[in-house]
Amino acid sequence: MKLLVAALEAELVAFPPELPGFDRLVTGPGKLQATYALTRALDAREYDEIVVVGTAGAIDARLDGVVYEIDAAIQHDVTDIDGIVGQHVSLPARVDLGREGVTIATGDHFVDDAEAVAVIRPLGAGMVDMETYAYAWVAAQFDVPIRVIKAVSDRAQDDAITDWRTAVTACSVQLRAWMLAEYGV
Known part of the structure; x- marks a missing residue:
């Protein structure tokens, strides 16, 4: 069974449904x-694989409005004791998913x-x-393979929330098409 x-x-x-x-x-x-x-779900039942689908803002101008597989996750809203952005005091700076794709900052x-994009992009x-960093970290703790698939919903710039609200349904359609192509369901 997959999740x-x-x-x-x-x-x-x-x-x-x-x-x-x-x-x-x-x-x-x-x-x-x-x-x-995710911890509760994995604690309650064993899964062969976790498949995460969702939306994300594209901060790399080369990424257009399609679906991307995620290769790794970092955190953009943490700072270690030396003040280094993206470094956590006790969690890994990067969680690799073992796939080819795009790195996501959570x-x-x-x-x-x-301004936020200008700080995050150099990471x-x-x-x-x-959410992706959390999903990837939890999956690693349970030793369950994970795939994360994200559809570009916005450019993470001014008024991105308005763009997201408008785009989320179209993104869901793209993600559903990906699931059909990859898993036949």
């Missing part, structure tokens, strides 16, 4: 809710301005979201 994970129901509107071979988990937004919900706020990420 299909999304942060928000809105990201799954194009999906049927049940997919053969998959349980479904909606965690809520942000790193804490993602960590809590933080507990919706990125929607050019090496091409996209931003609010």
